[in-house]
Amino acid sequence: MPDAAAQRGDIYNVHRDATMDQDSKPLRRMVCVAEWPSESTWRAMPRITTDGRADDLFSPRNEELKLTQDGWWTWRFLRSVKKRWTGHASLCAYLSSLTEPLRTEVLDHYKNRPRPRA
């Protein structure tokens, strides 16, 4: 079930856990880019809709994927999402799953993030 267990390429509408100041945009589109069976979280790459930069991946509006505005997939706010939230209607609602060739393009963008060299 794509909504209960995030797989790479799945897009969710993730709520920021209100532990401190309210985020200006509490809900963000985020795509699962990595997950581990032994972890309690999966790694999410966010999609921003303002101030995209040269090293972000442009993401045009796509109604089928429930991406309602142009935006950018960005490494800047890469972070962990709790697995126990996955699929929760208000905290982490499943939106869609990337299909090829877009799935490879987005996951390759994640792989090309600044990272240690072998």
Place this chain on the structure above:
Amino acid sequence: MLSLDRPPADVTDGDLWREGQPGDLAVGDLWLLSWDGRALALALASGVASDYALVWPVTLPSEIAFQPAIEVPTSPLDTRVLVWPSRETGVGLHLFHRRFGTLLRERTMALMIKAGEAGKEPPYPYAPPRSDDKQTESWDEAMVDAWEDICLNVWPKPLPGETPLNRAVLRAIGVRPSNLAALLGVATSDAAGLFLGETNPTHEQVEALADHFEIGPEELLRTYTDEAVAELIRPAWKDHIVAISQRYSEGEEAARTRLRTEFALAARATGTTRDRMRAALGRLLERDRR
């Protein structure tokens, strides 16, 4: 809870903890993050960009840890540490406070990433499997929440009254000078100035637009970066900003704003940005002492 001044029980070298080691931010380095005079977390740099870095959280042996965290037997803190590549997080450079030295070589980190992706054993052992108890669950929740807060701590924050509206956002939500005038109850000429970014909206105007379009207030404002921000975001300025914060009894955001303002007041001064910023710092620290 970590402290800027007192080393944790796991760390015996108090001087290293309080002073750190000189050096620029580089992949493989262990750093202490802080904001507002509070230590936030230990972090291992895994990728460095112009105004942020990707990091792996690092925890100490006295803290709860579980697979897929990896146990690294030695560290610049002279204690083993746990690194969490599975929780890689983007962190603004303004949070990097104190460097402790190189923790891992890039090649070792690359092998850890590869092991995680391929489901194989990493170069160092995994921590024990996670225990299914309330204390572990509670600690885990707190760690994830804390790192989300760290990730989302941005500087500078766009502030109404100091930042123009983001024209691209206005266009995307269907705002034009004509309907902006009607929405805010201002003259068309004033609306045009706001729309073009020639004047900054007030807090009330931003709130009114945010409410009407059901969009976050900060989304409406332009992200503002200038030469002062690009300079002050560098970790090398952190201790100086803390000094201003203490000198003027204010938080870190206010201290950074104070230094930017002082820098801007001497806009005609010659020298590099760094030289002029140092001069601005000097003036602020000497003020009212004479």
